[in-house]
Amino acid sequence: MSDGRFTVKTAYSLLVENCSLRQNMASFYDRFWRVTAPERVRTFIWLVCNQAIMTNAKRYRRHLGDTSIFPVCKCGEETILQVLRDCPSILGIRNRIVPPRRIHDFFNGSLLGWVYGNLASEENAAECAWSTIFAMGIWWAWKWRCSNVFGEIGKCRGRVKFVNEVATKLSRAYVSTREGRVTGGRVERMIAWKPPSEGWIKLNTDGASHGNPxxxxxxxxF
Structure with missing residues (x-):
């Protein structure tokens, strides 16, 4: 500060102050937070755009793994684009999911340009928005990769049909929810923890299972 005093507030202001010109990413982030997809898929896309998902290349640089090679196809370093777009093991699925008019542009461009270009598309494919199919497609590509890496490979015949059906059901559920909201079929309630009545003891529990069974x-x- 001009008066010479140092506080946490002045330190924070100094850190966040940046007078240099930066690209406006507001429209980019607004686009993928609005895509018709579950919240966990949107969060995954956010991690992808921030290059925060833990590929082998990232694990190797952090000394958390022995190799940076993609374990599925073993055709080079495992980067985000390699997993979600360029891997030969998923190329056949991509060629059948991507609309023919988007094939050329789909396999080109940087990571951010690739994600934004597909999420910003307003065209429909397989009875739902292409942006929804794209979002669910890259989400399942990452899940299949992780299942392969950690030895939990499950049978999934007809992956193209599977992704299209998941995206279509999701779009229909979204439309039904919106229609219900318009007609007053949905009531929003604020949920918060409340202390028990006098003479009672409240036990808050949570749990998780690895598979069923x-x-x-x-x-x-308590």
Whole structure:
């Protein structure tokens, strides 16, 4: 500060102050947060755009792995684009999912340009928006990759049909929800923790299972 005093507030202001010109990313982030997809898929796309998903290339640079090679196709370093777009093992699926008029542009461009170009598309494919199919497609590509890496390979015949059906069901559910909201069929309620009545003890619990059936754990807090 001009008066010579140093506080946490002045330190924070100094860190966030940046007078240099920066690209406006507001429209980019607004686009993928609005895509018709589950919240976890949107969060995954956010991680992709921030290059934060843990590929082998990233794990190797952080000394968390022995190799940077893509374990599925073993055709080079495992980058985000290699997993989600360029891997030969998923190329056949991509060629059948991507609309013919988008094939040329789909396999070109940088990571951010590729994501934005597909999420910004307003065209429809397989009875739903292409942006929804794209979002669900890259989400499942990453899930299949992780299942392969960690030895949890499950049978999924007809992956193209599977992705299209998931995207179509999601779009229909979204439309039904919006129609229900317009007609007053949905009531929003604020949910918060409330202390128990006098003479009662409240136990908050949570749990998770690895498969069904599978190993499960649970815990509670009084």
């Amino acid at each position: 599978g190993v499960a754990t649970a815990g509670g807090v």
